[in-house]
Amino acid sequence: MEAVVLAGGVGKRLLPLTRERPKPYLPLAGKPLYMYAVEQVAMVRSLLDRAVMVTPPGHPTPPGSLPSWLDTVEQQGEGVEAGLATALKRLGGGEEVVVSFVGYLARPNTLVRHVLDFYSVTRYKLVLALAPVTRGSESFGFVDADPSTGRVLGFSGSREEWMAGRGRVFAGVLAGDPEALEVLAGEGFVEGINTLARRGLVGSVVWPGEWLEVGYPCDLLEAPRLVVEAWAAVISAKARVARSSVIQGGVVIEEDAEVGEGAVVEGPAYLGRGAVVGRNSVVGPGVVLEEGAVVGDLVSIERSVMLERAEASGPSRLEGVVIGDGAYIAPLAAATNREGCTVVAPKTRLGPRATLEPGKTYT
Known part of the structure; x- marks a missing residue:
């Protein structure tokens, strides 16, 4: 064979x-x-x-x-x-x-x-x-x-x-x-x-x-349910997780990742090596943060994928977004895709108060 x-x-x-x-x-x-x-x-x-x-x-x-x-x-x-x-x-x-x-x-x-x-x-x-x-x-x-x-x-x-x-x-x-x-x-x-x-x-x-x-890029939003176990948290001993944070459900947190004070992470979710979840942010089900991705303070994000070194600053509300590697989203951004998806191309920079529309690709 x-x-x-x-x-x-x-x-x-x-x-x-x-x-x-x-x-x-x-x-x-x-x-x-x-x-x-x-x-x-x-x-x-x-x-x-x-x-x-x-x-x-x-x-x-x-x-x-x-x-x-x-x-x-x-x-x-x-x-x-x-x-x-x-x-x-x-x-x-x-x-x-x-x-x-x-x-x-x-x-x-x-x-x-x-x-x-x-x-x-x-x-x-x-x-x-x-x-x-x-x-x-x-x-x-x-x-x-x-x-x-x-x-x-x-x-x-x-x-x-x-x-x-x-x-x-x-x-x-x-x-x-x-x-x-x-x-x-x-x-x-x-x-x-x-x-x-x-x-x-x-x-x-x-x-x-x-x-x-x-x-297609938006297919990545369906991946967490297959690649992250739904019932248990797996947290690296080398991750930095604040005591006041809440981790629940199937969450994988790799080494050197950081979860700030008051943050909530609900699975299925994946936080890659060196990824950051800022203070008082909420990471909902279906989120993947690849290596070095940063969710700033006061960000609410769910059913989204951030590739390496992508960054979303808060306060912002993001749902149904695929963010390419090295892209940056400034504070006060809003994307509420209950079923659809928005794509931000690699290395793209979006300014403050950006409204990310369903079905669009930002370059």
């Missing part, structure tokens, strides 16, 4: 967050996005003879450390097809290959195992993981499958067919033999799956757990 972590995409749909680094290298709760796919593959490490991660063109060295059993190779060309072709050239020609795509989160952490279990008891040359559509933003492909056998009847990359919130989409993991993957690499991902499906060679298995595709 061989494994591929497909991390070769640059993430055009995630712009402007990917303006200076590719999608797989974006942080999510303190680790690069690609690590979630690596951890999925690590769950079947005992079955693997070889594993390789395909890195984005022009970015051959991933941030952070990789396990010793995982090789890397820089993708040659663009698109999923190029990533698969690059991986197949590097692998040793095993009889079975499992592929985990970066940008898909699953809980529990057993999606790869789930696909392999189904693949091992069927005669399909290719098996796709599927997930029910839950939001209109999921966009990698609608899969039409026979509910009784799992046989895939067709695959479409068009959003329009399932924007109404019905049906199932590709969930980011597949398993197959090298010949099947060569078809996908040669004909194109969607076209290749349909070629094999017409011959009755593609099966599917539905993922029963929680699932999320991180395809």
